[in-house]
Amino acid sequence: MNQEWRLHAACRGTDPAMWDSPTYRSGADTRREVAAARVAMAYCATCPVWADCDDGALRRPPVGVIRAGRAYDGEGQPSKDCERCGEPILTRNRASARFCSVNCKNLTHYHAAQRERIAA
Numbered sequence: 847m848n849q850e851w852r853l854h855a856a857c858r859g860t861d862p863a864m865w866d867s868p869t870y871r872s873g874a875d876t877r878r879e880v881a882a883a884r885v886a887m888a889y890c891a892t893c894p895v896w897a898d899c900d901d902g903a904l905r906r907p908p909v910g911v912i913r914a915g916r917a918y919d920g921e922g923q924p925s926k927d928c929e930r931c932g933e934p935i936l937t938r939n940r941a942s943a944r945f946c947s948v949n950c951k952n953l954t955h956y957h958a959a960q961r962e963r964i965a966a
Contacts, residue, residue: 855893855899856889856890856893860886866879866910866911867910867911867912867917867925867936868917879936883917890913896915900913908922915934917934926943928945928947929945931946933946934946
């Protein structure tokens, strides 16, 4: 497969660490890592060769990095979307993750409790 498209990628010349998929743990580090991952994904959103990058990722899934706007976990599985807002869930260990943030999780549970109160 011809890799010449990489010369035109929006991410060319950026810090490789920027493309690490963030781990999912509590604390300030996670917030910084997720914010950095969202910046990386913004590069993907404007990339002129996104389709080529995505094609390469689908052919040979990357492990633990962000590629073509998706975060891949430690097993090469692409990120799922948050059940509440649709944003990608940025975590390496996301097998049971359903939400992109604690805020989305709390809001989902809050609204479910409100619906139960109304129904009662």
